[in-house]
Amino acid sequence: MTASLPTDTLAACQRCDTLVNLPKLSNHQKALCPCCNTVLHSPKKHTLDKTFAISFAGLLLLIPATVMPLMGIYAAGQYNQASLFTCIVLLANEGFYFIAFCVFIFAIAVPAVRLFTAFYLTFCLKYTSKKPHLIVFFRSYHLLNNWAMIHVFFLGIIVSLYKLVDIADIAIGTGITSIILLLMCSTMLSITLDHRFIWQQLEQIND
Amino acid sequence: MTRTALSNGLGSCPRCQKINKMHSEKQQCSRCAHWFYSRKPNSLQHTMAWTVTALVLFIPANIYPMMTLHTFGKTEASTILQGIATFIQTGHYPIAFIIFMASFIIPLGKIIGLFFLVYHVKHRSNMSLKRQSHLFHIVENIGPWSMLDVFVVVVMASVVNLGFISNIEVSLGASYFALMVIATLMAAHSFDSRLLWDNNNKKEQTHE
């Protein structure tokens, strides 16, 4: 019906709306918008395998990153340590529900949903031939990109370490290592995930 | 020659980026079933509303203390600026610089940048289009970093929780600051950068 316009090979730049007929790209090639140089599409090698592995590792790391202590403090014979989870509990106990909610959403929930979505979709595409039920998640996938703040939280930990080292004896916990690894997985995810490819796969199952 | 998807009667789905034929203003994506418009409706009004909200919230975020320190019966509350001053006094210049960037330069720069962009969509400007879109790219991506000081306070408060010896408590300023950051994120999200290019196209047509 829409023979005059092959919408499958067309792409519009999200930034400036320039309409482009995408050429067939091989790996390591990128299609840039002629108008504003935004990357329109860059096919990724083994996107399913890589995304699957990275998102699985990230999901496993979520648990130690939230539960393991980030750092501990010795002062006057007392010792206290805190994990990401105890941060949130403490804030909620003191009545700072809004801040507790923000930390939960930005540092745990959004990264978790991103990882879960990538894991679930690549799992379905790799091992089953059925259409995944939770496509809804993938729809919101790149809306979440700007709301994931583990990198900022990590810098926050470093700054507070600097601040506290002056005051008391500090012990660094295993939680920090998990957060660094989680941060790496979360960053790699945006490099390995080929949006266009996955949507095309999903569309084919649909037919 | 028509260049944009809009002028060809097409629209790209913001969620899955599929090109759809726009049968009306509002169109449901044939691939992901998301309802969308070819341009975000009332984009400029929403952007302005969120930006003004952020600017207003910036005031209580700086007046109220971010955290309160209790040590040996003494109580000391400090705002963001006082926190930065302490870092400078103790000689931690790089940290003072990072906090200053994250808490002042980034949010204020973002607010000014958004006002600037909205102004440029509405009026003619001498600024090149490349510069404008570059500005939007920066405004869109630096937002989360302004959350830094809130996270610092949160981590400090949870670690330094030693009963009567010393305690750090999160204070009201942190809530306002977090709200302000969310408002700037929403403002950048509401802004439709395609309007900058539409505006430019109109200008070119009138010149020819």
Ligand SMILES: [Zn+2]
């Ligand atoms: Zn473009």
Ligand SMILES: [Zn+2]
């Ligand atoms: Zn769609």
